[in-house]
Amino acid sequence: xEKEHKEHAGAHKEIKSEAKSTHAPAHKEAKECCxxxxxxxxxxxxxxxxxxxxxxxxxxxxxxxVLVSFINLYGTFSMRGKFxxxxxxxxxxxxxxxxxxxxxxxxxxxxxVEASADDDPVKGDKNAPVTIVEFSDFxxxxxxxxxxxxxxxxxxxYIKTGKVKLVYRDFPLNFHQQAQKAAEASECADEQGKFxxxxxxxxxxxxxxxxxxxxKYAKDLGLDTGKFNKCLDSGEMAGEIRKDLxxxxxxxxxxxxxxxxxxxxxxxxxxxxxxxxxxEAELKK
Numbered sequence: 001x002e003k004e005h006k007e008h009a010g011a012h013k014e015i016k017s018e019a020k021s022t023h024a025p026a027h028k029e030a031k032e033c034c035x036x037x038x039x040x041x042x043x044x045x046x047x048x049x050x051x052x053x054x055x056x057x058x059x060x061x062x063x064x065x066v067l068v069s070f071i072n073l074y075g076t077f078s079m080r081g082k083f084x085x086x087x088x089x090x091x092x093x094x095x096x097x098x099x100x101x102x103x104x105x106x107x108x109x110x111x112x113v114e115a116s117a118d119d120d121p122v123k124g125d126k127n128a129p130v131t132i133v134e135f136s137d138f139x140x141x142x143x144x145x146x147x148x149x150x151x152x153x154x155x156x157x158y159i160k161t162g163k164v165k166l167v168y169r170d171f172p173l174n175f176h177q178q179a180q181k182a183a184e185a186s187e188c189a190d191e192q193g194k195f196x197x198x199x200x201x202x203x204x205x206x207x208x209x210x211x212x213x214x215x216k217y218a219k220d221l222g223l224d225t226g227k228f229n230k231c232l233d234s235g236e237m238a239g240e241i242r243k244d245l246x247x248x249x250x251x252x253x254x255x256x257x258x259x260x261x262x263x264x265x266x267x268x269x270x271x272x273x274x275x276x277x278x279x280e281a282e283l284k285k
Contacts, residue, residue: 112263113251117167118243121195123155124165130158130262130282132275133167135248137256138183138202139176146257146269147203153272158279168199170244171256178207181232183241185214188231189223197221 115133132154136143158164170186172179182202189198201217209216211232218228231237251260259266259275262282266274 110265113260113265114263115251115260116247118169118247120167120169120244121190121199122165122167123196124159125162126165128159128162128165130164130279131167132164133169133260135169135171135244135251135253135256135258137170137172137176137179138186138199139179139207140173140256142269143257144203147200150269150272150275154275154279157276163283164279168195169248170241171248171253171258172241172245173256178210180238180241181211182207182214184235184237185211185217185232187237187240188228189218189221191231192223192227194221194223 117131117133154164154166159166168186170183172183174180186195186198186202189195198217198221201221202214205217207213214232215225215229219225248258251258252265255267257269261275261278264278264282266278
């Protein structure tokens with residue numbers, strides 16, 4: 001009898017130990033998941049505290065019920081619109097039935113932007129009827145993707161046929177460590193008439209080599225490396241980059257790549273079909 005009791009106690013202890021060991025990893029995994037989604041919950045308490053969890057759930061439900069009741073009892077159409085406007089993304093209409101709120105949403109296309117080509121490099125016939133002004137960053141992966149996937153079709157169908165010209169303007173983002181100097185390198189190459197070969201090399205081979213890598217690219221392209229290196233090291237093209245950044249900001253560019261097709265704004269690395277639609281519409285005018 002005593003032996004059976006000991007065996008039963010041992011089994012009970014083993015089950016408790018097993019339950020504890022299988023529960024702990026699950027709790028840890030849940031915490032890691034919360035951290036990856038930006039959770040600020042730092043509690044180290046056991047997940048099995050069902051009482052606290054139950055009270056928290058009840059409190060949340062009560063708060064929600066009170067909030068809903070308040071809206072239903074006192075919410076006029078105006079108050080409802082203002083409340084929903086707080087929840088809606090900036091610039092989005094929260095309610096079609098709220099007069100003034102609905103009027104804040106533009107009903108038509110964005111107005112054209114007279115984006116200047118300045119004195120920046122041009123690819124294609126300078127007298128082409130359609131001008132694409134591009135604001136780009138050599139370290140931006142989306143800019144690289146657009147250059148490799150979308151640009152070839154535009155080049156083949158429109159630039160080489162004299163219908164479109166492309167103007168490249170620099171918009172290096174400050175969190176890209178090599179973008180500023182890469183932009184300067186392209187401008188230094190432009191001083192020797194080699195902007196587009198340097199442009200292509202920067203996008204195709206990358207910018208991670210930094211200044212020394214850009215100097216190697218210049219040598220590979222047959223540039224006068226003495227002049228190029230002096231230009232790059234002195235930072236003399238930084239002013240040109242700042243002007244492009246300032247102009248882009250005035251035109252509403254907030255990320256890269258950004259385009260203006262005869263003033264029509266196109267945001268991001270869009271597929272060829274998006275550019276084709278805008279270009280064809282401009283060619284018909």
